[in-house]
Amino acid sequence: MSEERTRLSAEESNGLGELMFLHPPETFALTAASVTALHAIAQNQNLLSGSGLDWGTGVGCLAIAACRIPSVSCVTGLEISAANVAMAQENARLNGVAEKIEFVEADSYQPTSTEHKNRMAVLHGKIDFLIANPPASEADDGFGYRRAIFRGACEFLRDGAVVFLSVSFQYGPDRVRDLCARFPQFSFGACWPLPHGCPSILHGLTCSLA
Numbered sequence: 001m002s003e004e005r006t007r008l009s010a011e012e013s014n015g016l017g018e019l020m021f022l023h024p025p026e027t028f029a030l031t032a033a034s035v036t037a038l039h040a041i042a043q044n045q046n047l048l049s050g051s052g053l054d055w056g057t058g059v060g061c062l063a064i065a066a067c068r069i070p071s072v073s074c075v076t077g078l079e080i081s082a083a084n085v086a087m088a089q090e091n092a093r094l095n096g097v098a099e100k101i102e103f104v105e106a107d108s109y110q111p112t113s114t115e116h117k118n119r120m121a122v123l124h125g126k127i128d129f130l131i132a133n134p135p136a137s138e139a140d141d142g143f144g145y146r147r148a149i150f151r152g153a154c155e156f157l158r159d160g161a162v163v164f165l166s167v168s169f170q171y172g173p174d175r176v177r178d179l180c181a182r183f184p185q186f187s188f189g190a191c192w193p194l195p196h197g198c199p200s201i202l203h204g205l206t207c208s209l210a
């Protein structure tokens, strides 16, 4: 049976403390890309502050790690699977950040409950950073979710917001530049190579809303 928890030691988290994520069967088990994104958040924590969104939060790992950054005030994690949302809430409690975090069952940016729709509306134009480790889309070039994330994000991000977008290594930085070219509000910021052997790279983008 595969391990049903993933742990990042205090040393690995670069000052964010030990992080532990439960992912029992029927919930999203962290992948190598999830762990790479966790490292990227830990290593680039100076870029994240204020309020954030985590698109496709799974069991909440990236949102929870971001909440451990003292200058981050709150994060909203969006997730389509109710089982993942429930586990993300438990993981937030386990990691001591429940008061800074909200998990919302949603299809992309569209919450399923009216209560959450109203709460999301309040976030328009106020979000300081977006984190996303999205799935690859299957019926196209693999970037369909990333385009949907960018399209929907503009409504929520403030001018100058930062985006951490996880992109598998094989796609390469040129694909990210192409993505930004389709969305002129986003400028390609940097590509952060991560520890040797990691299968993903995380790209930092900044958003300048006209």
Ligand SMILES: C[S@@+](CC[C@H](N)C(=O)[O-])C[C@H]1O[C@@H](n2cnc3c(N)ncnc32)[C@H](O)[C@@H]1O
Pocket (backbone or CB within 6 Å): 028, 029, 030, 031, 033, 034, 037, 055, 056, 057, 058, 059, 060, 061, 062, 078, 079, 080, 081, 084, 106, 107, 108, 109, 132, 133, 134, 135
């Ligand atoms: C690659 S996983 C990443 C999960 C987590 N962020 C991590 O890094 O471990 C992508 C997540 O997006 C969720 N997802 C897929 N389609 C979605 C949609 N339309 N709206 C919201 N979440 C979605 C999946 O259920 C899954 O948990």
